[in-house]
Amino acid sequence: MQPTEAKASNIKKPVNKSRSIPLCRREPYFSEEMEEKQKAKDRILYLLKMQGGQSATELAEQLQVSPMAVRQHLQALLADGLVSYQEQRRPIGRPVKLWQLTPASTPLFPDTHQDLMVDFLKNFETLFGKDALERVLAERTHHQIQSYQQQVSAAPGEEESEVSQETRLGQIVTKLAQIRSEEGYMAEAIFQSDGSWLLVENHCPIRGAAIACGQFCRSELEVFKTLFGPQVYVERSEHIIQGDRRCAYKISLNSQG
Template structure:
């Protein structure tokens, strides 16, 4: 359960998950056996935080009644497991095309994502590009830090988590995706110095 969602709000989200057409305050007050005011207070928080939204107004006894549904964020609140499916696809792909072509495929995927993000890097110098890259990596789920110490050879970037750690442990060439993405966005050679999937304490990259 997310830390910013209470147990009662979790119940509300579960009811809305099971009712894709939406529910009203009265519907949930009856289902949860609490007051309308109590439901409304929870709705204010859940709507503010982006978990639910008004989808329509129905008329009951001549008065409009707001109907609430889950947002994409509300749907994503409930855990999803993709790692096993991704591992199945990658294992099958590697068997089909072989290790060398698999490595090249990961590099191609990194390049394709870079193509979509190039507009955010145009007209920027290297240091600005590195800052923007750190923002991109954070958006993907990485916790990163840029090392600009004078004695460092070039610029270094460390990632203290791996967003596909289990996959990378089985398929080390998945890391080629990151290297290709970073190299293309910075228009510089990027070398991977360490890898958490291989037992290192972080994933570190040197920007030449």
């Protein structure tokens, strides 16, 4: 099976403050070789965002380039402060370096104008009070649930009763991951060996707002639980705000959970 090539369209070009020329600029003095190197770095950043810690060899296999070339790019990203590594011991051979993103890489991904949102939330609460803010966010949650319910409804000509609960659960999780990706969460639906699903959000485009107002995260869990209904178990197992690399939700039929 041929490894798929990573797509890095969601990554903003980093600005290296230690250099006089921002990497995001494309002036005539940039050669084609320099352009290709930047594209390779973007793909590496994308893979680390989507998959977490990876060795140079694992990245090279997915990018279909040599491990040496990947190591050169990783060293440049390390110098820029965008990645770091931890050594992992293996039963045989030398310890392996697992590369991961640093917090400095966060601005390279969609942020949904979070600074503006944070200021708005603070000003709204100051002017109208906490109760009013909670009512506004509750209304947002209500509309979000309605929107998601419409989007994950059965396909035209297909009755929900025609498919098993397990199949229908997979359809909804997969569709929800697609919706959340369109909203900037870089989401994935991953089927687990025990029959459950893992909804993974590799990026939080409203991270600043979520830190300023915890109700965003509480509402997100409420939205998912309401969307799947009482027959489905939904649990947040990883949380970016708590220091995890990603947000992840375990989703299963109650008989499985």
